[in-house]
Amino acid sequence: MPVKKAHPEAESPQGDAELAERESRWNHALVGSGLGVWDHNYRLNRKYYSPTWKTIRGMAPDEEVAGDYDAWLQLVHPDDRDFVAHAIERQNAGDPDYQIFQYRERHRDGHWVWIDCRGACVEWDENGVPTRVVGTDIDITARKEAEETLSRLSRRLDLALEISRIGVFEADIENDTVEWDDRLIAIYGLQGASHQIAGDAWAKSLHPDDRERVLGLAGRSVESGSDFQQEYRIIRGDGVERIIRARSAFFVDGNGQRKLIGANWDVTEDVALRNELQRAKDLAEARNRELEAAKESIERLALHDYLTDLPNRRYLDKMLDERSAECRAKGLALAILHIDLDRFKQINDTLGHRAGDAMLQHAANVLRHSVRAADFVARIGGDEFVILCAVDPASKKIGSLAQRIIRELRKPVRYEGHDCRFGASIGIAVDNGARLDAKQILLDADIALYRAKGLGRNRFEFFSASARRDIISAKRLADEILIGLERHEFVPFYQLQFDARTLDVTGVETLARWQHPRHGLLTPDRFLDIAEDLDVVSTIDALILERALADRRAWITDSLSVPKISVNVSARRLADPDLGKKLRALKIEPGAVAFELLESISLDDCDEAVAANLKKLRKLGIDIQIDDFGTGHASIVSLLRLSPKTLKIDRELIRMLPQSAEQRKLVGSIIDIGRSLNILVIAEGVETEDHIRILDELDCDMLQGYALARPMPAMQIPSFVRAGSWRQGQTAARALQAHLSRELPSRATK
CATH class of the missing domain: 3.30.450.20 (PAS domain)
Known part of the structure; x- marks a missing residue:
C-alpha cells in the first residue's frame, strides 16, 4: 500500500495501545501468507509497513520507509498514476468500490511489479471520518503475466478462428x-x-x-x-x-x-476450388495423354512408311547402329539384304499408282512373313526394301531366305481383274567381328544388288570385293564424265555416207567421242551406260549437235558440200518438252539435219510428248531416221505412222550378206519395203567390196562402213573427200559399171 496523507487529528494513548495490539495480531496471522501488511493510523499519525510489504518492492525488511507521498507516487507506472491517486483518495474516503485495486509500481531494481492492493477503513472519528485504514499488498506480477499470456493466446486463438x-x-x-x-x-x-x-x-x-x-x-x-x-x-x-x-x-x-x-x-469455396483444380488436373492429364499419344503417333509416322507401315529409312539408320553393337557384343554376324522390285514401274505405268501401291503392300507382307520375329524389315523408298538379320557367322540360311523371297514375290497378284507379275533382285552382304560396320555392309549390299540387276534380275547376289572394285571404277568414271562435260572433252567424229550407185558423198553420221585426258579417245560403249545413269546423255547429244552444226558451216565455208548431217537423239531428249524451243534457237537449215532414233524407242511406244516433238522436228525441217532397223520389233503400221525419211539397216544383218542367201533375201525385203513406202535405206557395217557389190545389186540407196570411210574428226573430212580415195581400184570400176548398166536401158527406152 502506498504511503497515504496523514490525518490532521492526533491519536490518544489508549488508541495507540489498541492499535498496537491489533497490529501485532494481524502480523502474526499474515506473516506466512505472503501478504505485505500496511496500517495507516491517521489519528495517531503513525504508519506501519510489514517486512513482506518492503520485500515486494525490493527494500530491506528493516529499512525505514520515507513516507513522502509525492515521492512515492512517482514510483507508480505513468499509465496508472492518475488512477492510483484517485483510488487512494476514494479508499481513504471509505468508498467500498475502491477497497481493492491493482496498479504497477517500480521495483528497487527497476522492473515493474503488479500489486493487488486491498484496504478498508477500520476506525472513524465522531464525525464518521475514517481515521485508520488497514490493508494488504500482494505481488501479483506472475499472475498478471499469466493472465496476459492467456489473454494473448486467447486473442490469437480468437483472431485465428475469426480469420x-x-x-x-x-x-x-x-x-x-x-x-x-x-x-x-x-x-x-x-x-x-x-x-x-x-x-x-x-x-x-x-x-x-x-x-x-x-x-x-x-x-x-x-x-x-x-x-x-x-x-x-x-x-x-x-x-x-x-x-x-x-x-x-x-x-x-x-x-x-x-x-x-x-x-x-x-469449405464450400475450398471444395469448389478443389473440384475445379481436380477438373483442371483431369483435363491436363487427359491433354497430356493426348499429347503423349500424338507424340507417339508423330514418332511412329516419323519412323514408319505411311503406305506399308514398315520402318522407313530413318528408322533403318537408327537400327543399323543398334544391330551392329548387338552383333559385336554377342559374336554374331550381321546380314543385310537389299531388295529391289523388278518390273514394278511397268505396273505403275500400265495400271496406275493405286495398283503400284497395292503391289508394294503385298511385297511388304511377303517380307514380314518371310523373316524371323527378331529380324528387321524396312522400306527405304520407292520399290526398295532392306532386311537386317543377326545370324551365326557360319550360317548358310541367308541365301535360302533370299531365294524364298524371290519365289514368293514372283507369284502373280490379282488386282481388279488383272494378274500382276513382278519379281525381285536382291543384294546380300554379311560381316562380323569387332570392326563390324553396318553402314558399310549396307553399301556392300547395294553393290551386290547392282550386280544382281546387271546379271538379269530376279536373282540374288552376295557382295564380293571384285564387285566393289567395279562400282568404284564406275563411280570414278561417272565423276570424270561430269568433269569432261565441263571441260568440253566430248567431241563429234564423222563417218561419211555414200550413194550406193555412184559412191558420191550423201551425208555424214555424227558420232560422239570422249577425248579422255588419260585413256585417249573413247567410244560410246565405254561411257554410254554410265552417262545414262547420270542422266547426261541428252546433254551430250545437245553438245554434239551444236558442234556438228558448227563443223558443217566450216565445211561450207571451205567449199565442201556435205548435203546432210545425222545425229543420234536419246529417248530422254526426245521426250523433253523444251526440245522444240532449244532447236529453234540453233537456227537449223531445213533439210540439213536428220535425227537418228533407235527403233526400240521411236516406233510402237511413242508417248504424247515424243509424238509432239516429232511433229515439231518435221516443222523445223529436221528429217527422221530409224537406226538399227531389223533388230527391234517395229511394224509396218508404225512405220507408216512415223513416216521416217530414212531407214538404217543394222550392221548385224549386213555382215553375213556374202555368205548367206537368206540374209540377202531379208535385206532385199527391207529395201523393197523402204522403196514401197518412199523411205530411203542406208546399210551400215559395209566393210568389204562384196558388201558394196551385193548392196548395189539389191538397189540399196546409201552405204556406210569401213570399206568406204572410217569415223574421223571434222578437220580430216575436207582432205579425205577431196582425195576421193574410196573410189580407187575395183570398187570405183564396179560402181561405174553398175551405173552404166542402169543408165543404158533407160536411154534406150527414151
Missing part, C-alpha cells in the same frame, strides 16, 4: 446440451439463436442425402470415444446449401463430466 472462419462448439454428452460460439451460429445461418443450442439442431441442418451417413459416423464416434472428422453438406437456416468440414475430440472436465469439443468451418 479462418472456424466455429467452435462444446457438447455435454451426459446432459445432452451444446454450446455454440457466434461464428458457428453464423456458419449454420442461425442468427438470433442463443449460444445454448438444442441437441438436435445440428442433425436437422444436415443435408438429407448426407444425414444418415454423418449421423452414423457421429454415433459410432460417441460410442467408441474416438475423434470425429468428416466433410458433409448442410442446409443453412436461410435455405442455402454449404459444405462443412468438422473435427471434434472428447475430453473430461474438472468435474469428471465427459464432453466433446469441436470445430466446424465452411
Whole structure:
C-alpha cells in the first residue's frame, strides 16, 4: 500500500495501545501468507509497513520507509498514476468500490511489479471520518503475466478462428446440451439463436442425402470415444446449401463430466476450388495423354512408311547402329539384304499408282512373313526394301531366305481383274567381328544388288570385293564424265555416207567421242551406260549437235558440200518438252539435219510428248531416221505412222550378206519395203567390196562402213573427200559399171 496523507487529528494513548495490539495480531496471522501488511493510523499519525510489504518492492525488511507521498507516487507506472491517486483518495474516503485495486509500481531494481492492493477503513472519528485504514499488498506480477499470456493466446486463438472462419462448439454428452460460439451460429445461418443450442439442431441442418451417413459416423464416434472428422453438406437456416468440414475430440472436465469439443468451418469455396483444380488436373492429364499419344503417333509416322507401315529409312539408320553393337557384343554376324522390285514401274505405268501401291503392300507382307520375329524389315523408298538379320557367322540360311523371297514375290497378284507379275533382285552382304560396320555392309549390299540387276534380275547376289572394285571404277568414271562435260572433252567424229550407185558423198553420221585426258579417245560403249545413269546423255547429244552444226558451216565455208548431217537423239531428249524451243534457237537449215532414233524407242511406244516433238522436228525441217532397223520389233503400221525419211539397216544383218542367201533375201525385203513406202535405206557395217557389190545389186540407196570411210574428226573430212580415195581400184570400176548398166536401158527406152 502506498504511503497515504496523514490525518490532521492526533491519536490518544489508549488508541495507540489498541492499535498496537491489533497490529501485532494481524502480523502474526499474515506473516506466512505472503501478504505485505500496511496500517495507516491517521489519528495517531503513525504508519506501519510489514517486512513482506518492503520485500515486494525490493527494500530491506528493516529499512525505514520515507513516507513522502509525492515521492512515492512517482514510483507508480505513468499509465496508472492518475488512477492510483484517485483510488487512494476514494479508499481513504471509505468508498467500498475502491477497497481493492491493482496498479504497477517500480521495483528497487527497476522492473515493474503488479500489486493487488486491498484496504478498508477500520476506525472513524465522531464525525464518521475514517481515521485508520488497514490493508494488504500482494505481488501479483506472475499472475498478471499469466493472465496476459492467456489473454494473448486467447486473442490469437480468437483472431485465428475469426480469420479462418472456424466455429467452435462444446457438447455435454451426459446432459445432452451444446454450446455454440457466434461464428458457428453464423456458419449454420442461425442468427438470433442463443449460444445454448438444442441437441438436435445440428442433425436437422444436415443435408438429407448426407444425414444418415454423418449421423452414423457421429454415433459410432460417441460410442467408441474416438475423434470425429468428416466433410458433409448442410442446409443453412436461410435455405442455402454449404459444405462443412468438422473435427471434434472428447475430453473430461474438472468435474469428471465427459464432453466433446469441436470445430466446424465452411469449405464450400475450398471444395469448389478443389473440384475445379481436380477438373483442371483431369483435363491436363487427359491433354497430356493426348499429347503423349500424338507424340507417339508423330514418332511412329516419323519412323514408319505411311503406305506399308514398315520402318522407313530413318528408322533403318537408327537400327543399323543398334544391330551392329548387338552383333559385336554377342559374336554374331550381321546380314543385310537389299531388295529391289523388278518390273514394278511397268505396273505403275500400265495400271496406275493405286495398283503400284497395292503391289508394294503385298511385297511388304511377303517380307514380314518371310523373316524371323527378331529380324528387321524396312522400306527405304520407292520399290526398295532392306532386311537386317543377326545370324551365326557360319550360317548358310541367308541365301535360302533370299531365294524364298524371290519365289514368293514372283507369284502373280490379282488386282481388279488383272494378274500382276513382278519379281525381285536382291543384294546380300554379311560381316562380323569387332570392326563390324553396318553402314558399310549396307553399301556392300547395294553393290551386290547392282550386280544382281546387271546379271538379269530376279536373282540374288552376295557382295564380293571384285564387285566393289567395279562400282568404284564406275563411280570414278561417272565423276570424270561430269568433269569432261565441263571441260568440253566430248567431241563429234564423222563417218561419211555414200550413194550406193555412184559412191558420191550423201551425208555424214555424227558420232560422239570422249577425248579422255588419260585413256585417249573413247567410244560410246565405254561411257554410254554410265552417262545414262547420270542422266547426261541428252546433254551430250545437245553438245554434239551444236558442234556438228558448227563443223558443217566450216565445211561450207571451205567449199565442201556435205548435203546432210545425222545425229543420234536419246529417248530422254526426245521426250523433253523444251526440245522444240532449244532447236529453234540453233537456227537449223531445213533439210540439213536428220535425227537418228533407235527403233526400240521411236516406233510402237511413242508417248504424247515424243509424238509432239516429232511433229515439231518435221516443222523445223529436221528429217527422221530409224537406226538399227531389223533388230527391234517395229511394224509396218508404225512405220507408216512415223513416216521416217530414212531407214538404217543394222550392221548385224549386213555382215553375213556374202555368205548367206537368206540374209540377202531379208535385206532385199527391207529395201523393197523402204522403196514401197518412199523411205530411203542406208546399210551400215559395209566393210568389204562384196558388201558394196551385193548392196548395189539389191538397189540399196546409201552405204556406210569401213570399206568406204572410217569415223574421223571434222578437220580430216575436207582432205579425205577431196582425195576421193574410196573410189580407187575395183570398187570405183564396179560402181561405174553398175551405173552404166542402169543408165543404158533407160536411154534406150527414151
